[in-house]
Amino acid sequence: MITMDPTANARDERIRKRPEDYPGANLSNYEDFIGKFAWDQARALLDGLPGGGLNIAYEAIDRHLKAGRGDKLALRWIARDAKIRDFTYSALGAQVNRFVNTLAEHGIRKGDRVFSLLGRVPELYFAALGTLKNGSVFSPLFSAFGPEPIKARMTIGQANALVTTEAFYRRKIEPWRKELASLEKVFLTECSANLPPDTIDLAAALAQASEVCETVQTLPEDMALLHFTSGTTGKPKGAIHVHEAVVAHNVTGKLALDFHPDDIFWCTADPGWITGTSYGIISPLTNGVTMVIDQAEFDAERWYRILQDQKVSVWYTAPTAIRMLMKTGADFAKRFDLSRLRLLASVGEPLNPEAVLWGMQAFGKPFHDNWWQTETGGIMITNFLAMDVKPGSMGRPLPGIAAGIVEHLEGGSVREITKPMAMGELALRPGWPSMMRGYLNEEARYKKCFVNGWYLTGDLAMRDSEGYYWFVGRADDVIKSSGHLIGPFEVESALMEHKAVAEAGVIGIPEPTAGEVVKAYVALKDGFTASEALRKELLGHARQRLGPAVAPKDIAFRQNLPKTRSGKIMRRLLKARELGLPEGDISTLESEER
Known part of the structure; x- marks a missing residue:
């Protein structure tokens, strides 16, 4: 109830x-x-590898096959045209093994770094799990990135291999590939008859590879995942995660998402971001649930x-x-x-x-x-x-x-x-x-x-x-006004209570007397039109809801607010544009709509 x-x-x-x-x-x-609760109990939920080893891909796939659950549906992929491809745990495991053997065939070994630049297609899941089973390091990139953020991340990460589409490769990587000496192998999907030089047709390679392989022996503290995150300024940071992370991925799926074996789970996050990897691949599979993947936007x-x-x-x-x-x-x-x-x-x-x-x-x-x-x-x-x-x-x-x-x-x-x-x-x-x-x-x-x-x-x-x-x-978003510390999220939430408001972003604007005053940017729901009357109505609503000390002093209407590709409103970008300041790292910006 x-x-x-x-x-x-x-x-x-x-x-x-x-x-x-x-x-x-x-x-x-x-x-x-x-x-x-103790973390040792959570570790005991997984099988591990002989000699104290641990491997994310083994816990996600092979453990279930060993227990006789290979016939269970692991992944249902829905294409843009609504056609469906199903993969049982056994079928997914076979494709993962093909990818492992393909990496080995081309000299990609334990510890090498494999980047992916793919949309939500089955090959992405083969690559992620196959890379981990190979003992290599998996680093996903968001498919909407342009050439510069891709180059920056692959350079910092010293990429040894890349899995991407031929179209992405020609447009986003080929012009600068020779500048990255560490990049040895490029595997392409959706290939044409005229393959670019020094690239490998992944579909053809997988078709020739064996469906049988052993998990490369990895230890809990061996590097497994490299996820990039952008700060407010400066270059992206590469956060290192190890195979031990699977202990948390598995048990937090049980506790926070309440996974049960008969669940059908849909994580809408793109695997180019950590949510789409931790909870769009690893956590559901280690818990033995069925995942739904939608290719479309x-x-x-x-x-x-x-x-x-x-x-x-x-x-x-x-x-x-x-x-x-x-x-x-x-x-x-x-x-x-x-x-x-x-x-x-x-x-x-x-x-x-x-x-x-x-x-x-x-x-x-x-x-x-x-x-x-x-x-x-x-x-x-x-x-x-x-x-x-x-x-x-x-x-x-x-x-x-x-x-x-x-x-x-x-x-x-x-x-x-x-x-x-x-x-x-x-x-x-x-x-x-x-x-x-x-x-x-x-x-x-x-x-x-x-x-x-x-x-x-x-x-x-x-x-x-x-x-x-x-x-x-x-911490750098909080507004200091007349001795008050104002959290932008509280102001944004109050504005969203109004029937006309779809989204809101709030920043502090320098003011000689108060130090800063609150300014809000608002995107309206369908059916509402920006006007001076509506602006005054929203100011009054916020003042009544929050009080004069916290409510915004000004509201500007925007068709869309600047957001990262993972959906976070970029308040610092609103402030930079308002004050004419440097915009900093905008590689994760969803669009330039103001």
């Missing part, structure tokens, strides 16, 4: 759940579970039909996609039979309370927000299936994760703040299996993330008296 329990204080509003209504939930009694009706026709039970998506669905209205969702949906989850940026509650209108279930970073490798804080949801909250830490709010002291040290709802930097005690092991070739930058036994996330947050965490903003 799910019931609403609103109070005068918006942060006390909650969607109440009774644990007895979720008898099959993997985590129903939070306090009891965290008191008993977002389309509301298509998405609802996939949820309906594929009988999706666990759905993991992003706030940007949810807001786009909200534009179509809750009634549109109700045209489809979505009764199989058990858990709706969101990640990528904080989920506004309005979006959480909209889930109740459209699906009869809330969206469950969670928080993590490229650097953490896996989900750290979440709203659990059988636990009350406080709309706007990130939830509570996963078992095995010790989180806190810290303040910075003179001299560079930090200390924990225990007062409820005090603002500070969100920090984690190191030691979980999927924690990054470094930034590639940037040891000093990595060490700066750790102070006084804490990993500092760079996010400002608050923790309430029940242990729920509330996102405020990136």
Whole structure:
């Protein structure tokens, strides 16, 4: 049973759940579970390799084959034209083995770095798992990247091999390939009759390769994944993850996404980003569920039909996609039979309370927000299936994760703040299996993330008296106005409560007296038109909702807000454009629409 329990204080509003209504939930009694949890127990859920070894691909595929589960559907791929290709665990394993043998045939060995530049096609999944089974390092690139961000990441990562399409190669890599001496092999998909020089037709190579191979012996601390993340300035950072990360991928899938063997799971994130790898490949496969993969880009009706026709039970998506669905209205969702949906989850940026509650209108279930970073490798804080949801909250830490709010002291040290709802930097005690092991070739930058036994996330947050965490903003996004510290997320969420607002981005503008004043940028829902009257109405709405000290002093309308390709609103870019400042690294920018 799910019931609403609103109070005068918006942060006390909650969607109440009774644990007895979720008898099959993997985590129903939070306090009891965290008191008993240990990472050694999570490791024991996996098979491992002889001699203390561990390999992500073995746990995702071979372990299931060994246990006689090869006939189970592992991956259902839906092409743009709606044609379907199914891969059982056995069939997927055979293709993975073909890829391993292809790498070996062409001299790609343990420790070599294999990059992928592919859309959501089956070959991407063969490549990811095959690279890991080969003992090589897998590094995914987002297929919409242009030549420069691709070149930067492959240069930093010292790529030894690349898997991409012929069209991408000719347009994005061939012009500069000779500048990267480490790049030995390029495997191409969707090949023409005239293959580019010094490239390999992957389909032909796979067809000739054996379906049988052994997993290359890897140790838990061997490098497995290299994920790039962009800072506000400077070059991309290559976050190093090891095979031990699979321990967290597996158990957080059970606890945060409540995976059960009979689940049909759809993660809409592209594997070019860490969510699409950790929870779009590794976590569901290690848990033995069936994954749905859609090649096409977002389309509301298509998405609802996939949820309906594929009988999706666990759905993991992003706030940007949810807001786009909200534009179509809750009634549109109700045209489809979505009764199989058990858990709706969101990640990528904080989920506004309005979006959480909209889930109740459209699906009869809330969206469950969670928080993590490229650097953490896996989900750290979440709203659990059988636990009350406080709309706007990130939830509570996963078992095995010790989180806190810290303040910075003179001299560079930090200390924990225990007062409820005090603002500070969100920090984690190191030691979980999927924690990054470094930034590639940037040891000093990595060490700066750790102070006084804490990993500092760079996010400002608050923790309430029940242990729920509330996102405020990136540390460099917080607005200081007349002595007040204003979190942009709170202002954006208040604006989104207005019926006309689809998206909002908030920044601080320098002002001589106050230091900074709040300015908001707003994208409107379909059916609403920007006007001076609407601007004044939104200013009044925000002032009434937030009070004069926090509400924006100005609102500008935009058709679209600048976002990263993973859906995060780029506040720093709004500020740079407003003030005429350098834009910094914009390699992850979705578009240039203003």
